[in-house]
Amino acid sequence: MRAPPEEGPVLACEGLCVSYFTRAGEIPAVVDFDLRIAPGEAVGLVGESGCGKSTVALAIMRYLGRAGRIVAGRIRFRGRDLVPLGERELRRIRGARIGMIYQEPMASLNPSMKIGAQLLEVPLCHRNLRRGEARERALEMLARVGLPDTRRIFGSYPHQLSGGQQQRVVIAMALLADPDLLLLDEPTTALDVTIEAGILDLVGDISARFGTALLYISHNLGLIRRTCDRVAVMYAGEVVEEGGVEEVFGAMRHPYTQGLFDAVPLPGSDRATRPLRPIPGRLPLPQERPRGCVFGPRCAHFRAGICDRRQRMEALTGGRLQRVRCARHGEIRRPPRGRSTGPPEAREPGAVMLEVRGLDKEYAVGDGPFTLFTGDGRRRIRANRKLDLLAREGETLAIVGESGCGKSTFAKVLVGLEPATAGRIRFEGREVAAAPVEKRERELVARLQMIFQNPFETLNPSLTVGAQIARVVRKFGLARGREEVRRRVFELLELVKLPREFFWRRPRQLSGGQKQRIGIARAFAGDPKLVVADEPVSALDVSVQAAVVELLTDIQRRRRTTLLFISHDLSLVRYLADRVVVMYLGRIVEQGTAEAVFTPPYHPYTEALLSAVPVADPAVVTRRIILEGELPSALEPPSGCPFHTRCPRKAGALCEEREPPEQRFGADHRIACHLPAEELARGATVFRDAGLPGFP
Amino acid sequence: MLRLAARRFGAMILIMAVVSFILFLIFETDKLAVAGKVLGPYSSLEQRELWLEREGYNRPFLVRYGEWVTDALRGDFGESIRFKAPVADLLWPRLANSAILAGLVFLLMIPLSLLLGVLAGMREGSLLDRGLSFLSILTTSVPEFASAAFLVALFVFELRWLPGTSAMTGGFDWSQLVLPVAVLVLYDFGYVARMTRASMAEVMTSHYIRTAILKGLPRHRVVLRHALRNALIAPFTVIVLQLNWLLSGVIVVEVFFAYKGFGALLYDAAMFGDIYLIEACTMVAVFVAVFSQFVSDVGYTLLNPRIRFAGSTVR
């Protein structure tokens, strides 16, 4: 069925340059790009937003829109240059020999065509199959990508599937023509981490079985390490370093790659031993790129005379495949990283600031009471069920969980944006569960503040930065009179390390990280005792993320503020949290000190969640647990233990019938599970030190 | 799906009921004025009161309203003051005439605007696209009575090809329909074409079209199988709702060309103060508008599997 393996690489990009032509003129997106992919090989392309990695994939597909153009170089696919090909010839390659998987599975499927019809097109168009045969093949492929009940899925519409199922359909569609190369553009970024793990495994299996070459495009270093043999790191349109994944991630030579690693939290290291280090400065706009080394302006190792010349890729000596675009790579050595030596310094627990008891939150989806004119019917979601938790002064309490677990709803209830349905919330001894924020006293409002997720929405685009912070200062009655208010605003800008000029700036002149800083300044204006931060950095690039996290925790520690940090990023939570609460479908399944939650005994869900996190550090070995099945809908949660539908350690019928009891392990560690305590305690740790030479 | 249709139907009935009540309130609260209209301006107060008593106007308002509604539902809208004939007998032939006009307009406008809109939307920024864009702005800027004036000046006064009125006094005449239809098509097609263009252009830049192209499908298949169906959902609702606009245009055009249609009847009734006729015509006009809204809502649901199968998930 498959052509015998041919000589040479599947894909070879040689000196590829891609530019977009806009009203502002030519904008180079990819410069002097070289890449070879051997048959069956998996290569990763990693970099932050704006580095040109997606443009590479679209250029290979020759789909750059009307503004984009390949201005130089060649793209050889099986030895044949794709650049001069016309539409008709491209059609024989697209979808047939090169398949593509996209970031948003929902958007990539036609909403008004059944899955089956969309699948059938591929074999009908690329191989002269009869309809019946094509149908057989499509159904077979659906089964092969691990979808249940293939006939039903064949006859349904995309919106009837979950995100993970949709992505499996897209993968099946790409595989139907038996391609030589798959391009995966952030294939799991829109999915939850436990779903992601299943998809990555599937792609790996398929590639191994059919010898399909893979090009992974991602911002996630851990994902690249988990899936790829080789990696190319991109920055500002150029590849700055490439080589084997273990090589590059184990001993990176380019200062940018080093910067990326120093900016992400890794398991096995924490705040004390290895604080996150952001990359200074920001990505230059394409028209402002320096003439010499593109990373020069942000690089600590910049030397005039060497680095202000155009840099070329140079191979490392000593039999390695690694290549670096840095003239000083021979001189720069990465300082050895610190490694956790034991439990982090225990800090004095403060007074209880927040006490949540039996909190329930239900809300209706749909609309108003009289639904004739505005829309459709309503259903009730129990977003939070019987939440019990404590937070102490000066402590960072992290709430982790996947989408639909109710963590953001809890944040909204806490700050009074939504009223609680039942239960109590005591904040500084006052009952606030029933009080919407509009009914809370000014002083209480100032002491319980929130930082929001989306940097692009956190500021009112119509007002200047100064006006927005000044409004908070006035509103909380912290200062009167123009001069005094302005002085307070300047102090707050200083607190978040922004210059005074930002007072007169408009939100659209700010970068994402700067907007989040303003959000922090706003939240800390009234000297709050508790700050809720709902995914405050998840929309930011890693280098910016590090800076914002460091700033936030620094302010919080100095002021002994309680921080409620809501996140889906377990590495980050591990890095900064004192205590952790794990939620699943509206309930708390495990809580305790960070140390206790991240080591055995685990709740089976926490265990799977930890194992699903791809880790970039080659020194860490992860035990794999892949969850079967899909995340149940919050509208119809399973009976008994909410996790029983996916639990790999399910105890039996009991799990379906009864809600699990809360079991205590130690002073501050609770797990809600039917498994006996000794059984839970028997689990092994998820992360293990690989003990690679060269790492302490 | 059925639930949605039923709910929309309920909303339609409710709107009709409230509109009828408001109309009755507006026109028949002042009983003496009604009598004055019916008996003429020179009737005496006693005559008017006698008439009110005989016609049952002195009963409570709600009773009168209930009776009016039941009669209307049976097709009895009372007698026209001006024409001295049952309103229903006047109404139906006039409605048929307007239906001919509107039907011809739709017959020409829909294929024209859809075709142009789809072609322009497929190639955003092309010469055709910009040409259509300008043409449709131009034609939607010319009100019906103005374009009627232009067309009459050209085809009636200058070229003498067509008649300038459409009263059809000498029997049905196709040539008399040309100008009214042309005026309405000119004014309405631009809007639909622009909506179609925008919808098509949006679909063509969507990710699923990218998927279809990168699957290696031929262009005609991408356009016909993947783009068209999604791109025509929005124009469908616009076209159905266009009926509401068309009714307004129909009034102007029928008055301009003296065409004996429903719009001209409503206009004459309003100018004369022919209360029962105004009530009946308005109810019919509102019914057409509300019903087209209903059709558009239900049709949108039928065309859009995301709404049609909302809630039924494969899990």
Place this chain on the structure above:
Amino acid sequence: MRRLRAPGPGEAASAATALRRALGSLRESPLAITGAAILAFWLAMAVLAPVLPLADPNLPLEPLRPPLSVGADGSTTFWLGTDIKGRDVLSRLIWGARRVLVWAGLATLAAYLVGIAMGLVAGYRGGWWDEALSFLANLLLSFPVMVLYIVVITRIGASPINIVLAVTFASAPAIMRIVRGLVLDLKTRDYVLAARTRGEGALWIMFVELLPNARGPLIVDACLRMGYTTIALATLGFLGLGLPPPDPDWGAMIAETQPMGAFAGHAMLFPALAVSSLVLGFNLLADGLREISLRD
């Protein structure tokens, strides 16, 4: 009422730069420029009507003179001819522009005030407020526009104020729907939640956090709606339901001439051109503004 914003010293300057930027971006769209030029022309005519050397628009001079003809006194020129009653068409056009711009402007403004208030409350408050206001809007929108005008105006009479009222009835529900849709989208933005978490009241949120950020689509819609209102006023004039005679009205000018059109084509065509060009100006500007707003 509370003071809604505290303007800082930078505010005035930034408003000026915003205006300059808006004009600058206008320059990039030839459509918008053309539209703005047409509008500027009519606006100038409307403002200058009293000082221009025009004949009295209501004074009968010599009937049915063709364009560019010279009057019997040998000194007056009828640039656009005279109508069937012998009145100067050019003068009537220019005075008519003044009238239509004033009343269309006022009517659109009134419709916007009502529509924005309804839309803000319905969208932000939701629940029963939304149900009630949406029902009201649906009720008014279930009348074909011209039917609504005819019913309202034959009932309350054709005075300028009543026409403003009728336009408000017809336009406010559509504006309400647009505002409501924008508010439903904007009110889930984090900055609105941030305003709520610092305890801002509903008025502040509606007028500072929501309305200013909905301005883009609303400005485009306002341009279009000025066009619609112009058409509506002229059509009412044509149907004899418009602003009362004898003051010039573009629609009425066409209606008056129509029966004798064969002899006075110019008296029908010039007002038709005038109203079309004015509406075209609004539509071109709206299209250009939309294009510019999509570009940024």
